[in-house]
Amino acid sequence: MVTLYSASNQSFDRMETKLFNIGVAFAVMWVVANTPMSQVLRLAMPAYLAALALLIAVALVGDVRNGARRWLDLGVISLQPSELMKIALPLALAWYFDRYESTLRLRNFVIAAALFVLPVLLILRQPDLGTALLIASSGCFVLFLAGLPWKIIFALGAAGVAALPLAWSVMHDYQRTRVMILLDPSQDPLGAGYHTIQSTIAVGSGGWFGKGWLQGTQTHLDFLPERTTDFIFAVYSEEFGLLGNAMLLLMFLLVIARGLVITLNAPTVFTRLVAGSVTLTFATYAFVNMGMVSGILPVVGVPLPLISYGGTALVSAFFGFGLLMSISTNRKLIKS
Amino acid sequence: MPQFVELKNLEGERSEFRRRTAIAAIFVLVLFGLLLARFVFLQVMKHEYYYTQAEANRISLVPIVPNRGLILDRHGTVLAHNFTAYTLEINPTVVRDLDATIESLSQLIEIAPKDRRRFKRLLDESRKLGAIPIRTRLSEAEIARFAANRYRFPGVEINARLFRRYPNGTLASHVVGYIGRINQKDMETLEADGRLSNYRGSEHIGKTGLEQMYERELHGTTGMEQVEVDSGGRAVRTLSRTPPVSGNNLQLHLDLRLQEAAEAAFGSRRGALVAIDPSTGGVLAFVSRPGFDPNLFIDGIDPTTWHELNTHPDRPMVNRALSGQYPPGSTYKPFMALAALELGRRTPQYAINDPGFFTLPGNSHQYRDWKPGGHGSVNLHQSIVISCDTYYYQLAFDLGIDTISNFMRQFGFGARTGVDLEGEAIGINPSQEWKQRRFRQKWYVGDTISIGIGQGYNVMTLLQMANATAIIANKGTVWRPHLVNLVQDATSRAQRAVLAQPLRRLDFKPDSWAVVQAAMIGVTTPGGTGHRAFADAKYIVGGKTGTSQVVAIKQGQKYDASRLDERHRDHALFIAYAPADNPTIALAVLVENAGGGGANAAPLARTVIDFFLFGKPVTPIDAPAIPGAAANGAASNGGAGAERN
Numbered sequence: 012m013v014t015l016y017s018a019s020n021q022s023f024d025r026m027e028t029k030l031f032n033i034g035v036a037f038a039v040m041w042v043v044a045n046t047p048m049s050q051v052l053r054l055a056m057p058a059y060l061a062a063l064a065l066l067i068a069v070a071l072v073g074d075v076r077n078g079a080r081r082w083l084d085l086g087v088i089s090l091q092p093s094e095l096m097k098i099a100l101p102l103a104l105a106w107y108f109d110r111y112e113s114t115l116r117l118r119n120f121v122i123a124a125a126l127f128v129l130p131v132l133l134i135l136r137q138p139d140l141g142t143a144l145l146i147a148s149s150g151c152f153v154l155f156l157a158g159l160p161w162k163i164i165f166a167l168g169a170a171g172v173a174a175l176p177l178a179w180s181v182m183h184d185y186q187r188t189r190v191m192i193l194l195d196p197s198q199d200p201l202g203a204g205y206h207t208i209q210s211t212i213a214v215g216s217g218g219w220f221g222k223g224w225l226q227g228t229q230t231h232l233d234f235l236p237e238r239t240t241d242f243i244f245a246v247y248s249e250e251f252g253l254l255g256n257a258m259l260l261l262m263f264l265l266v267i268a269r270g271l272v273i274t275l276n277a278p279t280v281f282t283r284l285v286a287g288s289v290t291l292t293f294a295t296y297a298f299v300n301m302g303m304v305s306g307i308l309p310v311v312g313v314p315l316p317l318i319s320y321g322g323t324a325l326v327s328a329f330f331g332f333g334l335l336m337s338i339s340t341n342r343k344l345i346k347s
Numbered sequence: 348m349p350q351f352v353e354l355k356n357l358e359g360e361r362s363e364f365r366r367r368t369a370i371a372a373i374f375v376l377v378l379f380g381l382l383l384a385r386f387v388f389l390q391v392m393k394h395e396y397y398y399t400q401a402e403a404n405r406i407s408l409v410p411i412v413p414n415r416g417l418i419l420d421r422h423g424t425v426l427a428h429n430f431t432a433y434t435l436e437i438n439p440t441v442v443r444d445l446d447a448t449i450e451s452l453s454q455l456i457e458i459a460p461k462d463r464r465r466f467k468r469l470l471d472e473s474r475k476l477g478a479i480p481i482r483t484r485l486s487e488a489e490i491a492r493f494a495a496n497r498y499r500f501p502g503v504e505i506n507a508r509l510f511r512r513y514p515n516g517t518l519a520s521h522v523v524g525y526i527g528r529i530n531q532k533d534m535e536t537l538e539a540d541g542r543l544s545n546y547r548g549s550e551h552i553g554k555t556g557l558e559q560m561y562e563r564e565l566h567g568t569t570g571m572e573q574v575e576v577d578s579g580g581r582a583v584r585t586l587s588r589t590p591p592v593s594g595n596n597l598q599l600h601l602d603l604r605l606q607e608a609a610e611a612a613f614g615s616r617r618g619a620l621v622a623i624d625p626s627t628g629g630v631l632a633f634v635s636r637p638g639f640d641p642n643l644f645i646d647g648i649d650p651t652t653w654h655e656l657n658t659h660p661d662r663p664m665v666n667r668a669l670s671g672q673y674p675p676g677s678t679y680k681p682f683m684a685l686a687a688l689e690l691g692r693r694t695p696q697y698a699i700n701d702p703g704f705f706t707l708p709g710n711s712h713q714y715r716d717w718k719p720g721g722h723g724s725v726n727l728h729q730s731i732v733i734s735c736d737t738y739y740y741q742l743a744f745d746l747g748i749d750t751i752s753n754f755m756r757q758f759g760f761g762a763r764t765g766v767d768l769e770g771e772a773i774g775i776n777p778s779q780e781w782k783q784r785r786f787r788q789k790w791y792v793g794d795t796i797s798i799g800i801g802q803g804y805n806v807m808t809l810l811q812m813a814n815a816t817a818i819i820a821n822k823g824t825v826w827r828p829h830l831v832n833l834v835q836d837a838t839s840r841a842q843r844a845v846l847a848q849p850l851r852r853l854d855f856k857p858d859s860w861a862v863v864q865a866a867m868i869g870v871t872t873p874g875g876t877g878h879r880a881f882a883d884a885k886y887i888v889g890g891k892t893g894t895s896q897v898v899a900i901k902q903g904q905k906y907d908a909s910r911l912d913e914r915h916r917d918h919a920l921f922i923a924y925a926p927a928d929n930p931t932i933a934l935a936v937l938v939e940n941a942g943g944g945g946a947n948a949a950p951l952a953r954t955v956i957d958f959f960l961f962g963k964p965v966t967p968i969d970a971p972a973i974p975g976a977a978a979n980g981a982a983s984n985g986g987a988g989a990e991r992n
Contacts, residue, residue, distance in 0.1 A: 156368065158364065215389040215390060253390040256383075298378045302385075305386065307381070
């Protein structure tokens with residue numbers, strides 16, 4: 012909140028919206044936390060199929076904004092079905108592995124892979140590389156935790172490395188540019204490299220203790236774009252320094268650790284996989300965003316969980332927490 | 348026993364799961380450790396470096412806008428170029444009190460309310476940092492006055508900027524088009540194409556004509572300068588510089604002097620003319636009259652002028668040659684004749700008796716010939732020379748609409764030619780299927796009859812007519828008409844041709860072409876409808892007159908131009924190619940509401956062909972030095988000196 016206040020040039024409008032979003036997010040979390048996991052289990056597959064249908068609809072009749080076909084105009088609201096898929100995919104995969112508990116064969120993994128490759132391809136076509144990769148990784152977490160044999164993991168890893176040149180050849184020009192720029196941001200300092208250079212300067216100039224709240228020069232002199240959303244961490248980092256960053260990392264780690272503990276103690280395959288995926292996806296978001304702002308990852312549109320301005324991201328994060336809480340209470344119910 | 352195995356499996360799965368969760372946890376720890384290491388690196392080890400960059404001397408990245416490519420005619424005459432002028436610019440991130448600054452500036456330099464309005468608008472629109480112009484084209488005296496007072500105005504500077512200029516004013520304005528300020532819609536398009544970053548610092552983009560069509564060639568690549576800026580926003584020193592790459596020059600097929608002759612021939616009349624080289628498809632002249640002055644648009648046209656241009660009854664902003672759609676009238680007849688010969692439905696010898704009208708079997712409606720009382724016995728040759736309507740009513744009836752429509756498609760009627768300009772109209776090559784789609788009505792035989800003389804549902808663009816005439820002239824080679832001949836690299840002067848191959852060939856019998864060409868020559872020789880205009884020509888011309896109806900004349904009524912509103916009078920049309928034995932030019936001309944084509948359009952064609960064949964000698968192609976070669980500085984060597992017109 013405090014950082015957003017600074018990042019938005021002390022805009023109270025932004026604060027109001029954010030407060031409202033937090034309210035909504037808490038409400039969502041409360042509802043989800045009080046939904047028994049058996050209900051969630053029942054809803055997993057329908058939710059997945061609905062999200063998939065919406066994605067197909069987007070591919071066919073979606074609105075084109077900024078050159079990408081990501082939105083579905085439903086008259087009153089416009090929906091980005093890939094957001095829905097972020098939640099639905101891990102649930103569906105967990106549901107699937109739950110069904111075949113203890114009779115897992117290689118065949119099951121192939122089917123599960125198909126379940127997540129389909130939406131990922133659809134999102135890639137939009138094109139939305141960032142979201143596609145994140146959804147793919149959340150799917151991978153489930154496969155990994157469900158016990159995908161190590162042999163296959165290594166084989167896939169090797170194949171992935173071998174396929175890199177192929178991936179390079181099918182990437183969009185601007186995506187290639189982003190990767191190239193990561194290697195050398197100065198080659199397009201006005202274009203795609205601009206974000207990275209400016210946010211790196213912001214982070215680096217923060218020093219040990221930061222310049223103090225509202226004192227970030229880099230971020231306040233309009234050098235940094237999107238400073239209330241994906242690049243909010245640059246503002247934070249400039250103003251609170253290494254100490255602030257370390258605190259934030261620690262807090263994220265505490266949340267993740269708690270999530271993993273819930274994961275370990277979850278009673279069923281379904282809850283275990285859901286909890287693990289939610290936690291690891293949360294960690295991925297945090298890592299990718301901070302990595303992008305500090306210039307070790309390419310610029311992809313990923314918000315920093317809990318910190319970035321933007322309602323959807325906040326609500327999905329709290330939705331995840333709701334799931335974790337529900338799993339945690341369920342366990343207690345079963346024990347007692 | 349199976350239960351036991353399953354239990355054991357479950358236990359195994361459980362411990363495997365624990366192990367994997369632990370691995371994931373370690374993985375997360377490693378990643379976060381990596382982040383922490385990166386933070387330490389940036390914030391502790393490199394802190395001083397970044398702190399200097401961010402705080403003491405802010406690094407500012409200044410885009411250097413590339414020179415926009417020139418547009419030259421076939422002889423190297425400049426149609427669009429750049430000149431450098433000094434602009435007064437304000438950097439709003441540095442200036443605290445904008446209004447007060449502008450107020451005291453206006454005591455040194457004249458700042459009109461118009462300039463203030465534009466500045467405010469740019470300020471609102473601008474998402475980028477950097478200076479925003481408030482006054483352009485400063486005089487020497489104004490520059491001197493400001494220089495003396497510069498210390499009073501931190502964040503205000505004078506910069507040399509490039510401006511586009513169209514030295515020929517309205518001449519060929521519909522071809523060249525104009526550039527205008529980049530608006531929100533342009534930004535979205537650029538962003539979608541991934542070209543937005545190349546437009547940092549750029550304020551203009553091609554909006555119409557060649558400026559729009561060849562935007563990618565003309566714009567060039569934006570350069571960049573990394574400068575240290577002091578707290579007042581002034582540049583202290585340059586750290587690095589990536590030079591901009593100038594846009595490519597366009598060399599047209601268009602001959603500006605021919606264009607000028609053609610436009611002059613129109614005088615105050617409205618209309619269009621397209622001339623094409625039948626051996627390449629290159630457009631030699633492309634006239635739409637009246638035109639407009641593209642210079643008006645460069646700095647943002649003022650609303651009054653814009654309103655005037657758009658509401659003027661003569662509609663100067665409409666490109667009549669490209670998007671105007673007109674019935675071809677009798678200029679359609681040579682193509683009908685080709686269909687008749689090629690499909691074996693007429694021999695050259697076959698003659699009809701023309702009583703002055705045509706009636707459908709069992710129907711009393713008379714389709715009248717333009718000549719009351721008729722032409723008597725008419726064969727195919729005469730039908731073109733004297734433009735006999737009855738002959739073509741009969742022919743259309745015999746061929747039927749499907750045959751006509753399919754045949755005409757080969758000449759490109761009812762389809763875009765694909766010329767290198769945006770906004771081309773399609774025209775209509777009528778067919779049963781088209782009428783069903785458009786009006787949800789079936790086709791009547793009566794519809795077919797007026798198609799035969801280029802009326803009815805038949806409409807075309809002048810470009811299509813000229814292109815089709817070129818196909819007759821070169822006996823069946825179909826080109827995609829194009830304005831740009833060569834794209835030239837501004838620095839290396841390396842050239843590449845835009846189009847070198849024809850689209851397709853129409854393999855008609857040589858006799859079919861010969862008969863129709865002979866008849867078209869007949870049109871411009873004694874006894875032909877276009878004879879008067881070419882009476883003393885020193886070359887042989889193939890042509891065809893046309894007169895196209897604007898309003899339908901009722902049965903039994905006579906067309907009387909003097910009693911009609913001027914805008915309802917017939918359009919005068921003429922198509923031609925010359926010299927007939929080895930054509931180097933094919934053209935179509937239309938004069939709006941001028942009456943008969945022989946008297947009112949053919950003389951225009953005569954002027955253009957005369958000029959093309961016997962005009963001033965052709966000088967070798969040579970692009971002039973590029974005015975204002977450096978984006979900043981080197982200002983005075985550009986400008987008006989480079990015009991040679």
